[in-house]
Amino acid sequence: MNKKILISGGAGFIGSNIAVKLLQMGFEVTILDSLSPQIHGKDPYNDSFTFKTILSSDAHFIKGSVTNRDDWKTALNGQDMVIHLAAETGTGQSMYQIEKYNEVNVIGTAILLDILANEPHNIQKIIVASSRAIYGEGKYKCALHGHVYPEARVEADLAKKDFECKCPICSGSVTLMPTDEQSLYKPTSIYGLSKQTQEQMVLIVGKALNIPSIAFRYQNVYGPGQSLSNPYTGILSIFSTQLKNNNPINIFEDGKESRDFVFIDDVVNGTIAGLLSNEADYKTINIGSGEATDVFTVAKQLKKQYNSDADIKITGNYRVGDIRHNYADLTLAKKHLNFVPQYSFTEGLSLFCQWVNLQEIQNDKSQNTFAEMKSKGLFK
C-alpha cells in the first residue's frame, strides 16, 4: 500500500511543491489548508497559482484550519505521516499580530500533538517547518571571544546607520560564520519565537510518543509558486512585484544585509529525504544554500532579469526584528540526508524570473505594509 501523507498548509508555496513531487513518487497526498486570503487572494480558485496546482493534481484537499481540532481529526484520519507547514509567516507582521501568530503557529501545532497523544492514529513520522528565524542574528566570530551569538541590534546603532552585529561580550566587531544547529536560540521576532516553540513541541512530544520527528530549519526559500501578492514575506516576490509595476525598489539599511536563498526544488528534495530516511529522526536540520547573498545584489539581478528601468533606492530605513545576515551550515543535512543543494543562486533566480514572467502582474502593496509598520513604530 502506498503511504499516505498529510501536508498542512499544502496549498502554499513549499507544500504544493512537496505535494506534486510526492504524487509523482506514488504517494497518496492529503492537504489541510485554510486558504488564507493574504496568501491566496480573495478568490483562490482563480487567483492562487499554488492552490490551482493542487486542484489540478490528484491530491485530496480539505479546507480547514489547524486551529480547529475537528479539522485536524478529519485530516489525520488514515494518514501515515504528517508534514506540518501551515503557519503565519510574516516576520514584521508578527510583531503586531502577536495573538494570531501564536494561535496559528503555536496552538495549531499543540492541537496536532494533543490529538496524537490522546487518540488512536497511524502517524509514523512528523516533519515540522522551522526557520532560520529561530537563530536571530546567528553565529559570528570575535577575535577575542571566539564563537559568539550577537543580540538583536539596538535602535541607537541602527539610527546611526551602524548596521553590523557586535560581539555580545566586548561590543567589538565580529566576522559572520555559517550558523549550525548547535547555535543558540535567539529569535528577534514573534514569528521566530513561534517557530522555536513549534519545533521544540514537536520534538519533545514526538520523542515521548515514539513518533520519529524532524524539524527542518529552512533558510529563505524562493522559486516558482511563491506568492507574488503577499507583501509581508518573500523578498524576491516583493521586489519582483515592485519591478513589474515599474515602482522603485526600496532597499532597507545599506543593502549589504544578506540572506541564504535556497531554491524550492532543493527544499522539496531535502524535506522528502527526511520523510523517507530515518537518519535524521528526532533532529533539527538546516536546509539552505549554504551561501549568503546581499539584498542589493538580489535587487540588481532581478532588475536585469526583467529588463526593468525601475530605480533601486537604498533608503537606510530599517525594521525592528530584522536580522543583518544569516547563512546555513549544512554539515548535518549532508551527513544525515546526503543533502547538497543543486541550484546556484543565479540558476534558481533565472528559473524564478521565467515563472514570474508568465504570471499576471499583482498590485504592489508594499507601501501599505511600510505605512502599517511605521504607524506602530516598527519601521524607521
Ligand SMILES: NC(=O)c1ccc[n+]([C@@H]2O[C@H](COP(=O)([O-])OP(=O)(O)OC[C@H]3O[C@@H](n4cnc5c(N)ncnc54)[C@H](O)[C@@H]3O)[C@@H](O)[C@H]2O)c1
Ligand atoms: N518560504 C520560506 O522562505 C520559509 C522559510 C522558513 C520557514 N518556512 C516555513 O515553511 C512553512 C511553509 O511556508 P510557505 O513559504 O510555503 O508559506 P505559504 O504562506 O505559501 O504557505 C502556508 C500555507 O499555510 C496556510 N495556512 C495559514 N494559516 C492556516 C491555518 N490556520 N490553517 C491551515 N492552513 C493555514 C496558508 O493558506 C498557506 O497555504 C511555514 O511553516 C513557514 O513558516 C518558510
Ligand SMILES: [Zn+2]
Ligand atoms: Zn568579543
